Amino acid sequence: MKTTKGFTLIELLVVIAVIAILIGLLLPAVQKVREAAARLKCQNNLKQLGLALHNYESAHQVLPAFNSLEGSNAGNFSIQARLLPYVEQENLRNMLSFDVSLTIGCCPGDLRPQFIEPAQTVLPLFRCPSDGSPDTFTVRSGTRGGATGRDFTYAGTNYHVNIGTALGTLYDSRLPTDGIAWVNSRVRLTDLRDGTSNTAAFGESLLGVQAQQAPAPTNDNERKRTMFNITCLWIDPSVPPRIPGLTAGYVVPYDPNAYYSMSLSSPLNRGWSGQRGAGWISGREYYTAYQHYLPPNSNIPDAQICGYGIFGARSNHPGGVNICFCDGSVRFIRDSISLDAWRAYATRNGGEVIPDN
Known part of the structure; x- marks a missing residue:
């Protein structure tokens, strides 16, 4: 009698199970290798921005100002835009004119026609490969000061300039x-005065949820990508509500949890926005700046009013964020860093003694 050789059903199931186990063991290793490569690419992007900042300072004898246009403070060009000639983007820089404002009107404004094309130009240098969000945002302009309420496309950025601690x-x-x-x-x-190696220049943050009026966040990941829209920034109950010379008139408390709980219950909270990082070209804080008020990768949402506010550093890198310092070095700062040390990195002349972290 002739017999036919082959797998029995049990043998086939065993082989499939072994293959599944091997894939299960291999997949985390592949993911770790992929994330390591993404983190390295992110660090290289930040290093290029740090070198560009040095070259700008050498050429102009001063660091670029934030959102600068004499006599105005709304809707103008970002520091990232001003660094374009120093990151091999001279052609793109030539499409910009820093002697006029980027936008017309406000809240936000209409892009001027000559800046529509550069505003939607995606630059890989400004994107962290660990953040898989879409590269571009659709932003609807306001209807004040000549803005027409139209939709405009902006190319986003994960890399933001350090504008301080946001304390007080x-x-x-x-x-x-x-x-x-x-x-x-x-x-x-x-x-x-604190030294270039102790002062942050650029940090990374996650792109927003791609909605101008975002829904209330329901999980930690959404909270990292969503901002409060606040009519006035927050009150420390121990001080009077108006501070002479301060536009918003309120003091931010030391404890981020106090800021969060008050913002949640505040009648000043008028909803949510998902525009974080929406446009590398724009000198609006929620687009291109960050602070060291919130700890790295905080689950507490940012807050903004007319651009200024509270903006954190966040990433999809497990356990921390990449920061470029003013000496051009890039370091991975872990989430476990003490809040005082983290904020000390934000100040240019705070005189703090920063422990090893």
């Missing part, structure tokens, strides 16, 4: 902050 009254970058830039600032590297 320092969240309003229209006034001098303790970071390296504010509106019409003129900071030099020699002004960094």
